[in-house]
Amino acid sequence: MVLRIFALNLHKMNTDKIIEIAKSWTTDVFDAETQNKVSELIQKNDQNLIESFYKNLAFGTGGMRGIMGVGTNRINKYTLGKNTQGLSNYLHQYFKKEALSVAIAYDCRHNSKEFAKEVANVFTANNIKVYLFENLRPTPELSFAVRHLNCNAGIVLTASHNPPEYNGYKVYFNDGAQIVPPQDEAIITEINNVAFEEINFKANDSLITYIGDEVDNAFIKASIANGTFEAKSRDKVKIVFTSLHGTSITIIPKALEQAGFTNVHIVTEQQEPNGDFPTVASPNPEEPAALKMATDLADKINADIVIGTDPDCDRIGIAVRNLNGKMTLLNGNQTMSMMTNFLIKQWQKQGKLNGKQFVGSTIVSTYLVNKIASSYGVETKVSLTGFKWIAKMIRDYENLDFIGGGEESFGYMVGDFVRDKDAVTATLLACEIFAAAKDNNTSFYEELIQLYLKHNYYKEHLISIVKKGISGAEQIKEMMVNYRKNPLEFIDGEKVKYLYDYQSSIKKDLLSNTQETISVPKSNVLIYETENGTKVAVRPSGTEPKIKFYISVNQALKNIENLTEVETEVTEKINRITKEINA
Numbered sequence: 001m002v003l004r005i006f007a008l009n010l011h012k013m014n015t016d017k018i019i020e021i022a023k024s025w026t027t028d029v030f031d032a033e034t035q036n037k038v039s040e041l042i043q044k045n046d047q048n049l050i051e052s053f054y055k056n057l058a059f060g061t062g063g064m065r066g067i068m069g070v071g072t073n074r075i076n077k078y079t080l081g082k083n084t085q086g087l088s089n090y091l092h093q094y095f096k097k098e099a100l101s102v103a104i105a106y107d108c109r110h111n112s113k114e115f116a117k118e119v120a121n122v123f124t125a126n127n128i129k130v131y132l133f134e135n136l137r138p139t140p141e142l143s144f145a146v147r148h149l150n151c152n153a154g155i156v157l158t159a160s161h162n163p164p165e166y167n168g169y170k171v172y173f174n175d176g177a178q179i180v181p182p183q184d185e186a187i188i189t190e191i192n193n194v195a196f197e198e199i200n201f202k203a204n205d206s207l208i209t210y211i212g213d214e215v216d217n218a219f220i221k222a223s224i225a226n227g228t229f230e231a232k233s234r235d236k237v238k239i240v241f242t243s244l245h246g247t248s249i250t251i252i253p254k255a256l257e258q259a260g261f262t263n264v265h266i267v268t269e270q271q272e273p274n275g276d277f278p279t280v281a282s283p284n285p286e287e288p289a290a291l292k293m294a295t296d297l298a299d300k301i302n303a304d305i306v307i308g309t310d311p312d313c314d315r316i317g318i319a320v321r322n323l324n325g326k327m328t329l330l331n332g333n334q335t336m337s338m339m340t341n342f343l344i345k346q347w348q349k350q351g352k353l354n355g356k357q358f359v360g361s362t363i364v365s366t367y368l369v370n371k372i373a374s375s376y377g378v379e380t381k382v383s384l385t386g387f388k389w390i391a392k393m394i395r396d397y398e399n400l401d402f403i404g405g406g407e408e409s410f411g412y413m414v415g416d417f418v419r420d421k422d423a424v425t426a427t428l429l430a431c432e433i434f435a436a437a438k439d440n441n442t443s444f445y446e447e448l449i450q451l452y453l454k455h456n457y458y459k460e461h462l463i464s465i466v467k468k469g470i471s472g473a474e475q476i477k478e479m480m481v482n483y484r485k486n487p488l489e490f491i492d493g494e495k496v497k498y499l500y501d502y503q504s505s506i507k508k509d510l511l512s513n514t515q516e517t518i519s520v521p522k523s524n525v526l527i528y529e530t531e532n533g534t535k536v537a538v539r540p541s542g543t544e545p546k547i548k549f550y551i552s553v554n555q556a557l558k559n560i561e562n563l564t565e566v567e568t569e570v571t572e573k574i575n576r577i578t579k580e581i582n583a
Helices: 015-026 032-044 047-053 077-094 112-125 139-148 183-192 213-227 252-259 288-301 332-349 368-375 387-396 423-439 444-455 469-485 560-580
Strands: 064-067 101-106 129-133 153-157 166-173 208-211 239-242 264-266 305-309 316-321 327-329 357-362 379-383 401-407 411-414 457-466 494-501 506-509 514-517 526-530 535-540 546-555
Touching (some): 015 047, 077 153, 101 139, 112 166, 139 153, 139 423, 213 423, 252 264, 288 327, 316 423, 316 444, 332 368, 332 401, 332 423, 357 368, 368 379, 368 444, 379 387, 444 560, 457 560, 469 526, 469 546, 546 560
Parallel strands (some): 101 153, 129 208, 239 305, 357 379, 357 401
Antiparallel strands (some): 401 411, 494 506, 494 526, 526 535
C-alpha cells in the first residue's frame, strides 16, 4: 500500500480516519519501536492519538517545529525523513547534474544529534554530500557554513526557544537564507509527493565530512569583522554572559575574547548544554525570568551589560544599567533601534553612505527604526515577520548595500555574511556599542534616550496567548475571523485610520474610505493604526501554538527630566489598550 498522507481538514476528520492513518504506521515500512508505540496509541485511543495523527506538520515562518513522538503531526525519524527525501528530490531537479552538497547543524535539544544523523543518512542515500558539524553549533553558523562551503542547501535541527518536548527542522538555500517562495512551495510539493516507503534511509557514510574548528574559526573571524569597529574600551566592559543551556557556549566566549572583550563572566549554572533547560521555565531571552540568574550575577559583581541567547543562538537578550544604575532589560525593539543607529553611524563615519543602502525591519517591529534610518537618508525596507524575508531583501535588491536588519522578537542580522538572525555577531555589536559609549563618557542607556529625544519615545508591548492542540488551533482561527468581521474602530479613544489586512493584501483608509494594495506577500496578519501612530497588530504564530498581539505607542520626549513622566504615560496607555482588546 502506498502511504501517501496529505494534510487533512480537521472538520472532515473523524476517529475512524485517524485510526486508519495510524494503523498504516504499524506496517513494515516503519521500524519495530515505532510500530509498537503507535499500536499503544491506537489501543488507548485517546486525545494523544488524535493530536499525533490528525494532520501533517507544516512549514511556518521558521521552518517546521513540533512535539517529538510518533505520528504525522510529530517530529520523528519518518517526518524528518519525508522532508529530507522531498528536499533531495527537489535539489536534484533544481541543480540538474551538479555534484550536490548540504551542511547540517543541530542544537542541544533531545534527539537533535540523532535526528541530524538520520537526515544526513537520507541525503547521502540520495548521493548528496553532507558536511555535518561534529557537535552542536549555533544556527547562524550553519547559515554561514552553507556559503563558506559552497553548499546547495543547509539544515539545522532546532526548535529555537520552544519547550523541551519540541524539536524542529529549518531549511536554508544556497545563499545561506531560509527558503522562501518559490523554493518553499516547490519543496513542499515534493515533500507531499513522497510516500513514507519511498524514503531512502540507506546511508553512504563515505559522503559525510565532519566539520568543526575550521568553520568555527572562519565564522568567528567574519563575526568580528562585521560586529566590531574602532572602540578602544573593550577590555573595560564588564560582561555577564549566559547561553541558557544552549549552543552559544561553543562560540560566543571565543568570539568575545578574540575581539578584545576580556572581562567576561559566564553564568556557570547555565553554561552546560541541556535540552531540559533545568534553570529556566523557558529558554527564551524575551522572557525576563530567563535572564534573572544573569542579572543577579551582574548586580553581584557590578557588571555593565548582560547578554543572554536562546538555545540555537539566533536571539539575543540584553540588559544594561539605566540612568539610576539599575540593571534594565531591553526589549527587541530597543535593541534593534540601537544597533541600527550605531551601524548607520559607522557607515557614515567611513564615508560609505551614498543613497544606495538600506536596513531591514518587519511589519510588527518598531517604527522608530524607520525614523532613525530616514534621519541618515537611509531607506527602511519592511517585510513580513521572519528573517527569511529580511534575507530575501538582500537577494531582491542586489544593487543596494544591506547595512543590518532586525525584528522585535530579539533578533538582529549585521551585514549579509550570515543571512539569518545572528546572536553571535549581535553580541559583539552590543558590547561594541557599550565600549564606544564608554569612549565618549556616556552609556548604552543614555544613547538610547538620545534616540527618544530626537525621534519620540516609542514603547511596544507583546502579548502572546497560548492555545494548544486542535481546539487551540480552532480558537486562534476563530479569533482572526472575528477581528476581520468586527474591526477595531477606536484604540484608547483614538479613531483608527488605517486597517492593514495582509491576508487580502489591502490597506484601507477608514476615514476617507479608500484603499490600496499591500506589496508584501500574503500573510494572516491584521494591523490597526490611528492618526497618532498608535498600532495594534494581531497574528497567529507561525511556529508556536500562540496568537500574538503587538501594541505600539509613541510620545514626544522633550528633555531627559521628563523621561519618567513620559514612561509612565505610555505604560498606562498600553495597559488601557490591553484591557480594551481583552488580550
